[in-house]
Amino acid sequence: MKNGFLFLSALVLIGCGGSSSKTPETKPTPSNDITLYTTLSGKGSIIPTQITVKKGESVNFELTPEQGYNLANVSGCNGKINGQNYQVKNVTEKCTVSVEFTAKQYLISTKADLQGKVVVEQPEISHGETTFADIFPHTDYDIGDVFGCNGQLTGTRYNTGKIHGDCRINVAFTPMHPEPEAPITRVRIPVVVHVFENGIYGVTDEQIKAQIAQTNLHYRMQNTSELNSINADTKQYVGDTGIQFYLADTDPNGNPHSGIIRIDGHKGVGDNQNYSFARPELGGSAPWQNDKYINIWVSSGRNMSGGVAPLGWAYVPTFAPDDYIGVTVAQETFGPNNTEFPYFEGKTLSHELGHFLGLMGHTNNDVDHKDNNHANQPCDADIASNCQNKNISHSNFMQMNNADNTMKMFSKGQVSIMRNWLENGPLEALYLNNLE
């Protein structure tokens, strides 16, 4: 091409000699005319896009980003930026001005109630784009009002509208359970569930969540149809503990966590010698600090003859080494709607947590436990009865080895034992660390 251009120039020089014979079809640029070109990326304009000037002249390019865009870079022709203008002085040769506009970046922030988490897919986003936030309420809360960033909630996902500026997604969580009646207050305790995966049985995340939700119904006196089946004389002694559990959403280092730890290995619930569930050196899963969380270990409950025994254990504060307190539950009895008749309604966890919360014994008048402190405590304000009161005992979560479908209630006396144990007893630190 260069060679061809030189050839044309030579023709022009001949033409200037005065010959009237032919005019070249392409009029050549006079040697002191210089063309400036432009290139553009992003959304915006540069004006003029191309211009031919005399050598030594100056050119002013006007740069205008589209709405939502910034001028990111302009260069070429030895020009200088001056506000929205790019000034090229003393043009000496053909050259190109390159301009780049980039979309403005916006920040999407969140503001959420304490009872859940919000995770924005793209917290930094370009003008005009959309993103979404996934909302994770705690096990005992629902998603409430969500607004901001011109979005819409679909299930647990909040899809934003097109983003045209910094904005904030606001999330409220609403309690699944009512405020307890004074003087009982709502207490919420995060739990971490360690699951031993043994390749034979499995416990899904959904089962774990459903079990905790079920236990909350028991502790909050919300298992309404069951309670309605208790006889009228006993019903007046049913107690609301005010205590709710939820899967931890933060690990002890402050990192986001599901609250579920899956351990590769087999343990039977009966294999609890030396607190091996809680000891990694014995194949266990180390507990999280138990002044902030309650540790729950779930494993096979099968004994050698194939039955489930025991259903669970509680490692009760002051009765077990501090490092190993928590509860274990046979996975066959873990979760409502499991198949292990008659322990198939998710009552075992509620029972073991009862022990953990200070209800030492069983309401049955069983030989093993009749001397324990719980069975001998006044259970309720009526007729100085204790927890061996027949009806209260029969329907109680703290009876031993009875079918799940008979276990329906904690008594008011049991509630006061649990609340004392929690607020002024061995679990005081756990209580204080979880005050909202």
Ligand SMILES: [Zn+2]
């Ligand atoms: Zn028990």
